[in-house]
Structures are given as structure tokens and as C-alpha cells.
Amino acid sequence: MRRLLMLFTEPFAFLGRGTIQYVGSMGASAIFLVLALLKAFRKKQLPKIVQQLYYIGARSTLIILLVGLFTGMVLGLQSYHALVQFGAQGALGTLVALSLVRELGPVLTAIMITARAGSATTAEIGSLRISEQIDALDTMRVDPLRYLISPRITASIISFPLLTAVFDIIGILGGYISGVLLLGANAGTYLYRVQASVEMKDITDGFIKAIVFAVIVSTVCCFEGYFTHMRTDSHGAKAVGLSTTSAVVLSCVLILIADYVVTSILI
Amino acid sequence: MEPFPLIEFKNVTKRFDGRTVLDNVNLRIYEGQITTIIGLSGAGKSVLLKHIIGLIQPDEGTVCLRGKPLLGVRKKDIADTVKQMSYMFQGNALFDSMTVYENIALPLQETTDLSREEIDRRVRTRIEQTELGDSADKFPSELSGGMQKRAALARALVTDPRIVLFDEPTSGQDPVRKNAILSMIAQYQRRFGFTAILVSHEIPDVYFISNRILALYDRTIVFQGAPEDLEKFDHPFMDEVIHSLEGLQEELTGLHSRRQFKVLYQSQMKRKALDQFYVLVVFTLEGLDAIASGMGHEAAQEAIRCMGLAIEKHFGPIGGVSTRLGINEFITMLPYSDMAEAEAILNNFAADIQREDIVNILNGARRRGGEGQCVEIGIKAGLAQGRPTVEVGPVMNAAVEQQKEIARLRCIPDW
Numbered sequence: 001m002r003r004l005l006m007l008f009t010e011p012f013a014f015l016g017r018g019t020i021q022y023v024g025s026m027g028a029s030a031i032f033l034v035l036a037l038l039k040a041f042r043k044k045q046l047p048k049i050v051q052q053l054y055y056i057g058a059r060s061t062l063i064i065l066l067v068g069l070f071t072g073m074v075l076g077l078q079s080y081h082a083l084v085q086f087g088a089q090g091a092l093g094t095l096v097a098l099s100l101v102r103e104l105g106p107v108l109t110a111i112m113i114t115a116r117a118g119s120a121t122t123a124e125i126g127s128l129r130i131s132e133q134i135d136a137l138d139t140m141r142v143d144p145l146r147y148l149i150s151p152r153i154t155a156s157i158i159s160f161p162l163l164t165a166v167f168d169i170i171g172i173l174g175g176y177i178s179g180v181l182l183l184g185a186n187a188g189t190y191l192y193r194v195q196a197s198v199e200m201k202d203i204t205d206g207f208i209k210a211i212v213f214a215v216i217v218s219t220v221c222c223f224e225g226y227f228t229h230m231r232t233d234s235h236g237a238k239a240v241g242l243s244t245t246s247a248v249v250l251s252c253v254l255i256l257i258a259d260y261v262v263t264s265i266l267i
Numbered sequence: 268m269e270p271f272p273l274i275e276f277k278n279v280t281k282r283f284d285g286r287t288v289l290d291n292v293n294l295r296i297y298e299g300q301i302t303t304i305i306g307l308s309g310a311g312k313s314v315l316l317k318h319i320i321g322l323i324q325p326d327e328g329t330v331c332l333r334g335k336p337l338l339g340v341r342k343k344d345i346a347d348t349v350k351q352m353s354y355m356f357q358g359n360a361l362f363d364s365m366t367v368y369e370n371i372a373l374p375l376q377e378t379t380d381l382s383r384e385e386i387d388r389r390v391r392t393r394i395e396q397t398e399l400g401d402s403a404d405k406f407p408s409e410l411s412g413g414m415q416k417r418a419a420l421a422r423a424l425v426t427d428p429r430i431v432l433f434d435e436p437t438s439g440q441d442p443v444r445k446n447a448i449l450s451m452i453a454q455y456q457r458r459f460g461f462t463a464i465l466v467s468h469e470i471p472d473v474y475f476i477s478n479r480i481l482a483l484y485d486r487t488i489v490f491q492g493a494p495e496d497l498e499k500f501d502h503p504f505m506d507e508v509i510h511s512l513e514g515l516q517e518e519l520t521g522l523h524s525r526r527q528f529k530v531l532y533q534s535q536m537k538r539k540a541l542d543q544f545y546v547l548v549v550f551t552l553e554g555l556d557a558i559a560s561g562m563g564h565e566a567a568q569e570a571i572r573c574m575g576l577a578i579e580k581h582f583g584p585i586g587g588v589s590t591r592l593g594i595n596e597f598i599t600m601l602p603y604s605d606m607a608e609a610e611a612i613l614n615n616f617a618a619d620i621q622r623e624d625i626v627n628i629l630n631g632a633r634r635r636g637g638e639g640q641c642v643e644i645g646i647k648a649g650l651a652q653g654r655p656t657v658e659v660g661p662v663m664n665a666a667v668e669q670q671k672e673i674a675r676l677r678c679i680p681d682w
Contacts, residue, residue, distance in 0.1 A: 044377070136360035139320060140374040141350060147377065
């Protein structure tokens with residue numbers, strides 16, 4: 001009888017445990033983020049933020065340029081062939097620019113930085129944790145949130161919109177290369193449509209998204225690394241690997257969910 | 268009158284998830300001493316250390332620093348108190364992406380408002396004091412285990428702490444390195460005057476450097492006192508922890524452990540008629556500090572090891588039972604010899620050691636120390652005769668008083 005009852009209650013218990021765990025980790029992440037942001041304004045933080053800006057921002061530029069260029073090119077290519085069927089190839093500039101500025105720019109930039117810098121952040125912080133280097137900071141009265149986390153989150157919030165802008169510009173250029181230079185669309189029409197169709201609201205909305213994604217990616221990646229030792233499924237180097245994987249997967253999923261939510265609010 | 272304790276635990280109890288890790292712990296740690304905490308793995312030694320540094324608060328009881336409880340005072344006061352402490356991790360916890368210099372400078376850069384020049388001066392001083400001059404720009408992975416320990420120690424000492432906590436500082440090291448690290452801790456403790464609190468399993472090696480031993484057993488402190496008093500302590504802790512860790516042989520020298528020496532001594536005394544004699548010889552190796560400062564701590568420990576080998580080589584085959592008495596002292600019991608015979612054996616030993624063994628001792632030190640430094644070492648020995656009816660202590664003291672130099676090797680500039 002008792003076993004039968006358990007069979008009935010266990011799914012609810014499982015769901016409840018999962019929900020409590022999820023809400024708990026969301027709350028912990030939020031506190032983690034707020035504390036890290038508050039510590040960004042302490043003394044001696046600027047050199048660390050600049051160092052992270054170089055790592056997360058400057059060193060991601062090349063990959064953003066490459067991805068942006070080819071995204072714009074493929075967008076120009078596909079859109080041209082679709083538009084030409086309706087004789088609307090003049091709208092190519094509008095389609096490429098709005099797609100990039102509103103959606104593809106912020107989303108792809110965030111995903112690329114997650115892959116390049118986010119995964120490295122989780123792995124680095126996770127390694128520091130399992131080799132007791134974070135505990136060593138504690139015993140030296142160096143606040144690990146101030147020393148390790150705060151500069152990374154702050155640098156991400158600054159870097160993401162700037163890299164998104166780079167992505168947008170190079171993507172529009174990519175669309176120009178494939179649509180105008182390779183397929184023969186009119187150059188003046190393309191550039192005029194880009195200028196005429198993109199409004200300031202589109203650009204600010206894209207930047208708002210970039211900032212939201214920066215907060216999500218940096219918090220998730222730092223949080224996963226910082227609490228690597230709390231994982232129950234593995235320990236040591238394996239835990240660092242799993243934390244890195246879950247940080248990347250979770251960041252990408254949350255970027256797409258947040259994209260929908262933010263778009264529906266801003267639209 | 269007993270001095271005022273620097274750190275005191277009063278009825279401290281700590282539980283994790285309903286499991287009691289520390290139960291009603293009472294202990295006292297005194298300023299300027301080396302205190303070693305001994306206990307089995309998982310006994311709660313690290314939890315105890317974390318209470319001292321303020322990373323964990325007790326569920327019940329009080330932790331006092333200079334008589335003031337740590338719990339219930341303002342956060343700033345706790346921070347000020349903890350500022351006086353440093354913690355050296357079992358695995359060193361050096362930042363592997365930073366050089367030795369950067370590792371040592373980090374606590375000063377992050378927790379003080381000192382100028383860059385002043386930080387540089389302090390870091391350079393510690394680097395010189397810990398003999399890391401050539402390794403300042405190297406990364407931890409490029410250093411040997413002993414050098415990493417020294418770098419971790421330099422980092423722990425750079426803020427001039429009054430208390431340094433060492434969590435199993437010798438784990439994973441070979442016998443020579445283990446003793447070199449312990450000797451290094453003792454030397455720096457004397458030089459800088461901090462209070463050292465160690466967690467260690469190295470028995471009896473820690474006895475040679477510790478002023479006090481704390482025995483953690485069954486979630487509480489069952490003994491606190493001098494290492495000599497621990498040997499007289501009658502408690503299951505002795506059998507389950509101390510004797511199991513001590514073994515029959517001393518790891519470094521290969522000589523009998525002190526416990527084994529005692530057992531053999533007592534069995535020999537039982538066999539003897541009350542009027543029969545035995546002889547004790549006490550040896551002292553001089554110049555160990557010169558080796559340590561000229562060639563390094565590992566070289567000094569290698570010299571001790573070679574000295575132990577020389578004693579065993581000469582006295583073992585004729586029934587002598589030897590053990591290490593102190594950092595640089597050894598004792599041999601000759602159960603079947605009278606004074607005249609023992610003197611003849613010792614003269615023979617003195618001739619051999621002057622001709623060959625003392626060179627081996629320095630050679631051994633040189634192998635570990637690398638460079639052939641100009642050092643001078645000497646060996647003293649003294650004999651005393653005893654009977655089964657007489658306590659061993661006075662016989663030993665008499666042997667120490669009778670010590671005279673039997674060998675000396677002076678400066679070797681070009682080895």
C-alpha cells in the first residue's frame with residue numbers, strides 16, 4: 001500500500017524538488033550578481049576590469065568580425081534569391097540591416113562570446129576552486145567576488161554592446177559583398193535602404209538585448225565555475241568539465257529565451 | 268603560573284547536517300610556540316583550523332583570541348583579528364597563472380594601501396629570506412615541491428602575521444623533504460617569532476620541532492601538552508593513532524623509532540641481572556644550521572639521514588640499538604658491553620667516521636643541496652654506564668655531559 005502511495009506521490013516530489021532547486025539557484029545567482037556588481041565600484045577594480053575588457057572584448061573581436069562577415073554574406077545571398085522572385089531585391093538592405101541589428105547581431109555575438117570567453121571563464125574559475133586557490137584568497141582576506149567575479153561581469157556588460165555594434169556593421173558589409181558585389185544588386189539602393197530603414201530604436205533595442213545577454217552569460221559562467229565544488233554529480237577536473245559544458249549550454253538556452261522575452265517587451 | 272593563552276576553545280561543538288564533528292572541544296594555544304594537532308584523517312582537524320581563522324563559527328561554545336571571544340563581536344573586529352593570521356594549504360594553493368613574485372605580492376596589493384615600492388621591498392625581502400631569489404619570475408609549476416612550499420610560506424608570511432596555520436604541510440613528500448619542511452618551519456618560526464599551528468601526521472618528526480601537541484580523537488581533544496608528556500599518556504589514542512603512525516622504524520634515518528627503542532630497552536633490562544651493566548652512547552651532529560643556511564634544508568636532512576646510516580652500520584651488527592633523540596641527537600644502547608669495551612668500540616667508530624663517514628655525510632648533503640658550499644660539521648659522542656635498577660634519564664644526561672668531539676670536517680672550498 002505504502003509503495004503504491006509512493007508511486008503516486010514520487011512524481012510530485014520529484015517535480016517539487018526540481019522546482020525548489022531551480023528557484024534556489026536562481027535566487028543564489030541573483031544575489032551573486034548583485035554582490036558582484038556592487039563590488040565593481042570598490043578601489044583597485046579598474047585595472048582588473050581593463051584586463052578583462054581586453055580578454056573578453058578585444059580578444060573576441062577577430063572571431064566576431066569573421067562570424068559577422070559570413071553571417072551578413074549568407075543573409076545577403078539567401079535574401080537576394082528570395083526577394084528576386086518577387087522583384088523586390090531593392091529591399092535587400094532593409095532585410096539584412098534589420099535582421100542583424102534587431103536579432104542576429106546581439107544573439108550571435110552573445111553565443112560567440114559564450115563559446116570563446118564564457119567557457120574559458122567557467123573553466124578558469126572552476127580550476128581555481130578545486131585547487132583551493134579561491135579558499136586561499138579567502139584566507140588572505142581578498143574577497144573572491146571582488147577579485148574574480150566583479151571584473152568579469154562588469155567587463156562583459158561593457159564588451160557585449162560594443163562587439164554587437166561591430167557585428168552589425170561588419171554583417172551589413174557582408175550583405176553588401178554578397179548582394180551587391182557578387183550578385184549585382186544596386187549599391188546605392190542597398191545603402192539607402194540600410195540608412196532609411198534602421199531607426200535609433202532598433203539600435204538601442206539591440207544594445208539592450210546585448211546588455212541583458214551579457215548579464216546572463218557572465219553570471220551563468222562565473223556562477224557555474226565558482227560553485228564547481230558544490231556539484232553532486234562529479235568532483236575535481238571532471239566537475240570543471242561538466243560545469244563548463246552546463247555553463248555554455250545554459251547560457252545559450254537562456255540567451256534564446258531572453259531574446260524572445262525582451263523582444264516581446266520592446267516591440 | 269601558566270601563561271595566558273593566545274587562542275582558547277571553550278566547549279566548542281560543531282555539527283554538519285546533524286553529524287557532530289567537534290564535540291565539547293577545549294584547547295589552549297600559546298603565543299610564540301609551535302603547536303601541532305595530531306589526529307586521524309577525517310577527525311575534524313581542518314574544521315578546527317577553520318574555527319581558528321574564523322571561516323567557520325561554532326554551533327556551541329566559544330573561540331577566544333587573547334581572551335576575547337570571536338563570536339558576537341563586530342564584523343570589523345573579526346576582520347582585524349583574522350588579519351593577524353595566515354593559512355598555508357596542504358597543496359600550497361599557489362596561483363598557477365602567476366609568478367612566484369606575483370603570488371607573494373598579491374595579499375599586499377589587494378589588502379593594503381602600501382606604495383608599489385614598499386610592496387616590492389617587502390616581497391623581495393621575503394623572497395631572499397626563503398631562498399627563492401632565482402625563482403621569483405618562475406611559475407609554480409616550474410618549481411620543485413620544496414620550493415613551492417617555500418613560496419607558499421613566503422606568501423603566508425609577507426603580511427607579517429602573528430599566527431600561521433599549516434594544514435598538513437609535509438603531505439606527499441619523501442622523508443628528507445618532509446623533515447626539511449618541518450625544519451624550515453621551525454627555523455622561520457624562530458626567525459620571525461610567529462605562533463605556528465600545524466596539522467601533521469609526521470610522528471615522531473613533529474615532536475622535534477613542536478612545543479605542544481594537541482591530540483584530536485573521537486571528536487574532542489584528549490591530550491594537550493609537551494611531546495615528552497604525550498609519550499607517557501595512557502589512552503586508546505596512543506595505540507590507535509600514535510603507535511600506528513609511528514611504526515617500528517624512523518622514516519628518515521632507518522633507525523628504530525623511539526617507541527621501538529623503549530620496547531627493546533625494556534626487554535633487555537628484564538633479561539639482565541640487577542648488577543649487570545649496559546652502556547648508552549649519545550651522539551650530536553654539529554653544524555646542521557650551517558648546512559641548512561649554506562646548502563638548504565633538504566641537504567641538512569640528508570646529513571641527518573647519512574649520520575643515522577653511519578651509526579647503524581657500526582653499532583647494529585654488534586647488537587647496538589639506536590634511535591634519534593632530537594633534531595641532531597642520536598642515542599645508541601650497547602646492552603652487552605661494559606664501559607671499557609664500549610670505549611674501544613667508540614674509538615674504532617671515531618676513527619672510521621673521521622676517515623670516511625663524515626665525508627659521506629657532507630657528500631650526501633651536497634647531493635641534495637646542489638652546490639658544494641664551504642661548511643664545517645662536527646660529531647660529538649659521550650658514553651655513560653647504567654644498570655637495570657637505575658632510571659635511564661640520569662644515564663642519558665651523564666652521557667651528554669661526557670660528550671667530546673670525535674670527528675670534524677672543516678671547510679671544503681673546492682669539492
